[in-house]
Amino acid sequence: MYEGFWYDSVFGVGVLWAHENFRARSDDILLATFPKCGTTWLKALMFAIKNRNDHCKYSINPLLTTNPHNCVPYIELQVHENNPTAYLDSLPSPRLLSTHSSYNSLPKSSIKAGIKVVSISRGPKDVFVSWWMFCNNLRAQQYSLPPLSIEDAFESFYEGVCLSGPYWDFVLGYWKASLDCPDTVLFLKYEDMKRDTIHNVKKLAEFMGYPFTLEEEKRGAVKDIIKLCSIENLSNLEVNKSGVYNVGSQTRTNVPNNVFFRRGEVGDSENHLTPEMIERFDHIMKQKLKGSGLDFSCNH
Template sequence: MAQSAPYKICFVPKSREEEEEDSKIYKRYREIIAKLPTTEGWSGTLYQYQGFWYDSELTSGGPLAVQDHFKPKPSDILIASTPKCGSTWLRSLAFAVMNRESHPPSDQQHPLLLFNSHHLVPVIEASLYNDYVNDNRIPNLDILPSPTLFSTHMPYTSLPQSVTHSETTRIVYICRNTKDTLVSWWHFANKFRLNISLEPLQLEDAFEMFCKGMLSCCPFWDHVLGYWKESLARPQNVLFLKYEEMVAEPALHLKSLAEFMGYPFSSMEEREGVIDQIIKLCSFQNLSNLPVNKTGTSYPGVSNSFFFGRGKVGDSANFLTPEMIEQLDHITEQKLHGSGLTL
């Protein structure tokens, strides 16, 4: 029998008056959403909100509710990214780092062996403030242990002031090579479409959507630049990571991640191989073969297995045409020009 996600404890019983108030809040959000610009997306209608496109997270009120109600505690940490940039891996690494005292990476009952990282590090707009998933209920985050790890795909410019104006809340952002992000997203989209009996999405169509920025939480380049610029302005609050660099030198970047989070590895832990144990625990080979990630689900209609793609750096070269590669490289160079960021 599947275990309930640990974060679900924040949905405590409410009085009838409180439930009615929550329902009114989401009704107001749906009225706002109904007036937003729309376009056809890869699995239905996309809605444009504050310069970015959203699908089901927005239609379920998630981002709007986050902006109004999400108030992290000072010690909480937020994992951010666009979809398909390695966030499942990063969430797992961050959870293992933060909880290694109570759950050593060698623990045979480690939470990461029993739960998908979406259940351990909830996506705030999709898991916590999503009225479709949680029946019009606003969560009580005070019940969650402190500190808590959260995650998001929302752009920096749409995060609530409780995060962007905080001097203590830390954000870890991960980005990925533009071409690999597109191909990973395309694979994910077709797994989902197959699951709901839709025809596969042609790569040419996915490419056009991506270039036009008409995917959930996109335009991609605007999303990345928002967090990049903030990491330069507030390096003590925003850590900017690149997926390719983490794959190349996981131990080096895991140490940097732990230090930024406030959980540095001791010299004894390094000698005892704790860093390597966490890397092994959170590896694609290990997590993708767990029963919970082969057959379990984190969202309605989305198997946990969908979150484990090939994950190979440069794999896009096996799918994109030379013309596609050239066009994406040109767009990326134009969008990032003068920022100091290269992808």
């Protein structure tokens, strides 16, 4: 645990390292997410938005042959390379980066530099079910371990004992930061992104400093990016069906790219949770978010 949040051995050492050693640039754009809130989708969208003029032809876009996690690297995972700062320092500005760090654990230099931070949240029930299935996919494919029961996984998540947990404290940190610093912190909801993708992608592009021109909108650039970055399209690409994501050369851990993709649907969690689990989720979120202005009651 670090500053009130749980991290595993892989991310934990990286969060500590990045907090003190990451060298931010004022034009960095950082995607900060709790796991399973739409990270892969947002990475793809942000990469496509930023680089749309360099890869205007759909057929040559790097996302067709590269997993989004390689396009938008995690800051904290660089600690597992032989030279932790070399790769990040080599990236041309403005850099697109990502983190699973809580707001109060972000690198000191990023706050000082005033970088732009994008955070996306998601209804906790869907987050939990996606996290549980992700863990079990990893256990089966990477470690040949038996699956976690949904009951055991639920108790861990409910107690906040999961990567970047407790969930409610994590999202509240970025929610409050977005209210205090709206020019530098954008808070998105996964459900809103799914409900009105065009509007929210344009909002995201505007915040990033890459707004769509009227001409681009007329020729369908926004819709093209949404299509390219859809879960349906990304999950069916060969790189994401058979490729692997290297967590870090020193970890010797390769995560199958296919575990980053599931259904991506809103409300699917209710097909897996018991009525008691749903009631407990509703109760604790109401308790934790009371008075904050953040509400997931209309989401799952």
